[in-house]
Amino acid sequence: MPDVAAExxxxxxxxxxxxxxxxxxxxxxxxxxxxxxYLPDGRLIRSESGTSKAGQWSVQxxxxxxxxxxxxSTQAACFSVHRRGNELQYLDGQQLVYQGFLKRSS
Numbered sequence: 001m002p003d004v005a006a007e008x009x010x011x012x013x014x015x016x017x018x019x020x021x022x023x024x025x026x027x028x029x030x031x032x033x034x035x036x037x038y039l040p041d042g043r044l045i046r047s048e049s050g051t052s053k054a055g056q057w058s059v060q061x062x063x064x065x066x067x068x069x070x071x072x073s074t075q076a077a078c079f080s081v082h083r084r085g086n087e088l089q090y091l092d093g094q095q096l097v098y099q100g101f102l103k104r105s106s
Contacts, residue, residue: 011082011089016059019081023057023064028088028100036066036098037105064090 014022029035029047036057037045044055044066056067058076065076079090079097090098 011084011087014062014081014083016062018083019062019064020059022081022083022088022102026102026104028098028102030100034098034100036100 023038025038025040027035027037034046034048037047038057039045042056042058044057046053046055046068053068053070055069056076058065058067060076060078062080063078064081065078067073067076071077077092079092082089082091083102086102088098088100088102089096
């Protein structure tokens with residue numbers, strides 16, 4: 001298994017304000033399999049493998065929290081966010097959960 005800490009050495013952790021600023025009105029995706037659209041009002045539109053699902057996003061402390069109703073209507077999954085240029089990684093502890101590219105929604 002790859003060492004995420006070593007692989008992400010060039011990625012810098014973002015604080016809560018940086019996460020909010022980067023994601024509000026933007027989308028993140030890998031260009032093929034998934035994309036998350038972060039609407040300014042806290043709504044989240046997730047497109048994964050051709051299926052679109054709604055959710056909510058928020059920033060709690062220095063973590064991005066995603067509420068996915070099909071998993072839980074009350075318990076959000078929270079991740080630290082690391083950035084290198086326009087590339088983001090979402091980590092749960094040291095485990096890489098999502099990695100994609102940031103782009104401003106048009």
